[in-house]
Amino acid sequence: MIKTEIKKICPQVKFKELLAKHTSLRIGGPAEYFVEVANRNELANLLKIAKKYNSKVFLLGAGTNVLVKDRGIKGIVIRLLGDFRKIQFKNRSVFVGAGVGLFQLLKISAEHNLEGIEFLAGIPGTVGGALVMNAGNPKEGIGNLVDSVKIMKPNGKIQIFKKKDLHFSYRRSNFPKGSLILSCWLRLKKSKKETIIKVIKERLKERWGKQPRGYSAGSVFKNPPDDYAGRLIEKAGLKGVKYGDAYISEKHANFILNRGKAKAKDVLYLIRKIKNTVKNKFGVDLELEIKILGN
Numbered sequence: 568m569i570k571t572e573i574k575k576i577c578p579q580v581k582f583k584e585l586l587a588k589h590t591s592l593r594i595g596g597p598a599e600y601f602v603e604v605a606n607r608n609e610l611a612n613l614l615k616i617a618k619k620y621n622s623k624v625f626l627l628g629a630g631t632n633v634l635v636k637d638r639g640i641k642g643i644v645i646r647l648l649g650d651f652r653k654i655q656f657k658n659r660s661v662f663v664g665a666g667v668g669l670f671q672l673l674k675i676s677a678e679h680n681l682e683g684i685e686f687l688a689g690i691p692g693t694v695g696g697a698l699v700m701n702a703g704n705p706k707e708g709i710g711n712l713v714d715s716v717k718i719m720k721p722n723g724k725i726q727i728f729k730k731k732d733l734h735f736s737y738r739r740s741n742f743p744k745g746s747l748i749l750s751c752w753l754r755l756k757k758s759k760k761e762t763i764i765k766v767i768k769e770r771l772k773e774r775w776g777k778q779p780r781g782y783s784a785g786s787v788f789k790n791p792p793d794d795y796a797g798r799l800i801e802k803a804g805l806k807g808v809k810y811g812d813a814y815i816s817e818k819h820a821n822f823i824l825n826r827g828k829a830k831a832k833d834v835l836y837l838i839r840k841i842k843n844t845v846k847n848k849f850g851v852d853l854e855l856e857i858k859i860l861g862n
């Protein structure tokens with residue numbers, strides 16, 4: 568039985584774990600199997616089981632850019648802990664496990680007098696999620712700093728992508744479908760801890776001036792070419808619109824927030840409303856930035 572086999576590899580597996588507990592929107596139904604893996608062997612063994620039982624596999628980082636549907640996820644939802652949270656410095660390069668939090672990476676790099684990732688200040692999430700999403704701002708993304716990325720393919724084999732094989736663009740990367748990102752090497756620059764911390768503080772201040780606090784998944788839509796999704800949504804008169812316990816932020820119209828009890832269906836309603844209204848008023852097809860997961 569799949570349950571028993573997963574339990575043998577990861578005794579701490581949880582069944583029907585509510586994913587609302589693991590997403591920044593605090594929304595999401597249950598994961599059929601929720602497994603926190605500590606190393607490559609466990610991950611490869613889980614993939615074997617998934618293949619044997621034809622079960623789907625989903626990797627969840629910090630859940631800060633996803634909307635998980637109310638019926639949850641059928642399959643194995645994996646989070647990376649243990650070995651995947653390692654950080655190691657070698658001159659100006661840093662080896663980072665995919666499960667490392669972006670804030671932790673920023674802090675430790677500053678302590679090593681290394682700069683280059685300050686633009687990530689205030690972006691929640693893990694390094695794995697940041698690589699998939701090429702997290703950053705419209706001008707800078709984590710992809711620019713990557714030297715190489717190690718992934719596990721769905722068949723359990725390891726593959727290393729060098730800089731030349733990787734293409735990052737605005738909120739996009741070119742990892743093959745089903746890739747599980749394990750770690751990467753980033754190239755940083757020498758600087759002084761005090762200077763770096765000053766920049767981080769400035770970036771955070773700037774961000775919190777523009778961005779609402781509360782349960783959200785960050786920007787819901789990508790900015791269309793030469794424009795801003797937030798500007799279009801605001802111009803369409805949608806700021807503050809509510810549905811259930813979900814609402815479009817008054818502070819930044821590209822954020823949908825959960826007041827506490829919102830369901831994925833409420834957020835999906837607002838997403839449809841925004842898409843339709845912006846299309847009708849301005850002829851622009853907004854593309855989702857957040858990933859919708861689940862059945």
Ligand SMILES: Cc1cc2nc3c(=O)[nH]c(=O)nc-3n(C[C@H](O)[C@H](O)[C@H](O)COP(=O)(O)OP(=O)(O)OC[C@H]3O[C@@H](n4cnc5c(N)ncnc54)[C@H](O)[C@@H]3O)c2cc1C
Nearest residue numbers: 628629630631632691692693695696697702703748784785
């Ligand atoms: C308040 C707020 C502000 C934000 N501001 C920004 C911003 O300014 N710029 C920006 O770019 N983003 C922003 N985000 C979005 C988000 O924080 C980033 O995209 C972040 O990098 C996502 O990381 P995560 O670990 O949470 O990924 P998740 O949300 O868990 O996952 C995102 C996607 O990546 C996949 N994934 C995650 N880890 C792995 C892995 N190891 N291997 C393979 N696939 C994986 C998931 O399956 C999913 O498809 C913001 C979010 C919030 C809540």
